[in-house]
Amino acid sequence: MGYSLWNDRIVADNEVVIDKEDRGYQFGDGIYEVVKVYNGQLFTAEEHVDRFYSSAEKIRLTIPYTKDKLHQLLHQLVEANEINTGHIYFQITRGATPRNHIFPGDDVLPVLTGNAKENPRPVANFENGVKATFVEDVRWLRCDIKSLNLLGAVLAKQEAHEKGCYEAILHRGDIITEGSSSNIYGVKDGVLYTHPANNLILNGITRQVILKCAAEIGMPVKEEAMTKEQLLAMDEIIVSSTTSEITPIIDVDGQAINGGQVGEWTRKLQAQFETKIPAPINA
The missing domain is CATH 3.20.10.10 (D-amino Acid Aminotransferase, subunit A, domain 2)
Structure with missing residues (x-):
């Protein structure tokens, strides 16, 4: 069994639950990044995280974690899955709420998820x-x-x-x-x-x-x-x-x-x- 990123935690894959009314599922209302892992180390992680926050700002989505916290979670995700050569995928959506094109209120929290995969260089x-x-x-x-x-x-x-x-x-x-x-x-x-x-x-x-x-x-x-x-x-x-x-x-x-x-x-x-x-x- 592998491990996934779910909001501010690293959990077993089967613990992640996505609401059927998550705006990422219904509207594609979110952003993502893919970071390469070489020899167990994240490559250009700072640049990817910076772009992640930049994309979020452009769609007026506030990420509820600092960049330092996100970096920490990404490193933990790689370590938990013992990735040597591969990549991690992570995304954030505007959250789960009854379907409505208008942005939800501040009481609806964004949903952050991520996973790691071992795969060889092509x-x-x-x-x-x-x-x-x-x-x-x-x-x-x-x-x-x-x-x-x-x-x-x-x-x-x-x-x-x-x-x-x-x-x-x-x-x-x-x-x-x-x-x-x-x-x-x-x-x-x-x-x-x-x-x-x-x-x-x-x-x-x-x-x-x-x-x-x-x-x-x-x-x-x-x-x-x-x-x-x-x-x-x-x-x-x-x-x-x-x-x-x-x-x-x-x-x-x-x-x-x-x-x-x-x-x-x-x-x-x-x-x-x-x-x-x-x-x-x-x-």
């Missing part, structure tokens, strides 16, 4: 690359909020899956935004291109790490929107997320990228990212 994807497909971006216009409302992303990811692809590259008209569960980058003549961090994309934590890695290896970065045609003309294409890390795309809708091979700049970024991963505590 090394084969890093080494060999993956396929992707273009899908129209029909999501709402506040993609900077890590909301529980993911139906648009789910439909895009399913379309990609049915085409035998790893990811859907989303576009509004002709402009590339991001992936269904990732950020998108192109590399041209040694320059890294990616959509600016505005309301049309989520400013991924891994994205932020990658931009730092690029600076450290002397790789120029241009945060500007790309068209579909410009993306396909790139020397290399990358997707990134907490669980995908830096994954090369070698095919988009049947068009080979870099001859279907992982590019040298992708390899350099991957190598620099590796230097960020925490070593085993007892190493």
